[in-house]
Amino acid sequence: MAAWLFLFGGLLSLSGVVYAYRVRKMPGALPLFALFALTGIIMFASGREELLPGLADKLLWRNVQQIGYLYAPLSVLWLALTYTREGSKLTRQTVVLMLAIPTAGLILIYTDSFHHLMRVQVYLNEAGILVIQRTMLNQAIYGFSLLVSLVGLYVLVRSVFYTRGVQRRQLLYLIVGMYLPSVLAFLRGTGLLDYQGYTASIGITYLPGLMIVGWGVLRYHLFDSVPFPRNRLFDMMSEGIVVLDADGRLQDLNGAARRMLRMHDDMWQRRHVSDTPLPSERWLSAHRDRVEIVSFDFALGEGEDERQFTAKITPILHRNRVLLGSLSVLTDRTEERRRELALRQAAVTDGLTGIYNRNGFIDELTRVLEQAREQGGGALVARARH
CATH class of the missing domain: 1.20.1070.10 (Rhodopsin 7-helix transmembrane proteins)
Incomplete structure (x- = not known):
């Protein structure tokens, strides 16, 4: 035996x-x-x-x-x-x-x-x-x-x-x-x-x-990927990292992703993406299509609390294109979009101010010319010098 x-x-x-x-x-x-x-x-x-x-x-x-x-x-x-x-x-x-x-x-x-x-x-x-x-x-x-x-x-x-x-x-x-x-x-x-x-x-x-x-x-798949000290790399990144398995369940989140999604407890592990603030339909579609990289913008929150993000989703494939999961990179665009909106508003304000100043100048010039006609040529010259 x-x-x-x-x-x-x-x-x-x-x-x-x-x-x-x-x-x-x-x-x-x-x-x-x-x-x-x-x-x-x-x-x-x-x-x-x-x-x-x-x-x-x-x-x-x-x-x-x-x-x-x-x-x-x-x-x-x-x-x-x-x-x-x-x-x-x-x-x-x-x-x-x-x-x-x-x-x-x-x-x-x-x-x-x-x-x-x-x-x-x-x-x-x-x-x-x-x-x-x-x-x-x-x-x-x-x-x-x-x-x-x-x-x-x-x-x-x-x-x-x-x-x-x-x-x-x-x-x-x-x-x-x-x-x-x-x-x-x-x-x-x-x-x-x-x-x-x-x-x-x-x-x-x-x-x-x-x-x-x-x-x-x-x-x-022990040796298809190897672990590394995630707290030395992932948690130093400003971008959020979201790792899903083949079934669309959360396998890993770095600190930035947890802050972006406001998931501060430890209950996120193995949670399905549909149970998170992420737009699950778009996420699962990109997750399962196995396209090399899928990128799209999305928003979380409403009103003054609205935050803008860009997601880039990359499938993780094993041999023969067997889907193991996906890696998503989240970039917070909120401040960038706010600055862009502020610049647009400033441009509109400056444009309106310019129009107002031009119209005011024309009105003032018209008034001066009318007074000059009434008072004669000498007054016109005096006002012109003035």
Whole structure:
């Protein structure tokens, strides 16, 4: 039974490798490729260990598994830093140190028959299962790998607070999928989960995590878009950002959009666009037409409270033009329109003033000429000089 589970896990890992290669241009694809490849090594090597009867053969494939166990935590941290766009924080010295320790551990494992620094005793129990008693050095090296994995967990969990909507669910699926094996291994080590035989191996604990990450890839397109610290970009923008899913429900609003729409509470999430102040019919039409960019003007409020906006709606399409949602950019034109109206009113006022002044001048000139005729030419000259 366990052999079939290992085979299933290996095929899942292989599918993950193929998927990571297909999205290789996306941030996080390369460490995802490495993580799936290392998981596949663990799965297939665990299956071979169970099937082969001899101590030497089992030990050989147990050693092969250590490649995955030692380097998978590094891939987890690499994936977390790349996926959250924080990879620049790694220095060259840190990378060298993180690679040196598991590499040294792997070399010591493969040469353990000469110095026994990693294993105290290796034998087969009555059930034919390989049993290894580890040294303190062995535990320290694998403890370092666990620490690296926890740093990756910290990076991903911290990024959850910077994202919302679909991006947050993407991160949660990634966190649960990658760290569920560690949780199951901890529960097994404390005796809270009682497994016997090869079903208790660490390789089996990777299966639920692989399935969760796979579901996240299919359901939420984990690596078609990557999260980033939204509060450092979106909330600094003067334009409003509105993100809808394929059903027309709100997935994300930045601070400017919430101020424009006067939606200051946290109840806007998953609200349909028809339940917002936005002109829903025009919005949904632009949202579903899948035109590259749709732009139109609209107004919110009445009378003195009326505000003018321009909306630009861009569809978010997956492969084969499958609609994932839309991104809308709102620009507040209220002050611009008010200034334009004020200029028009000023132009009209200036025009009326000019007409009034011209008519007044003509009337005054006519009056002076009439008086000149009455008083004679001399008076005309005097008034003209005056």
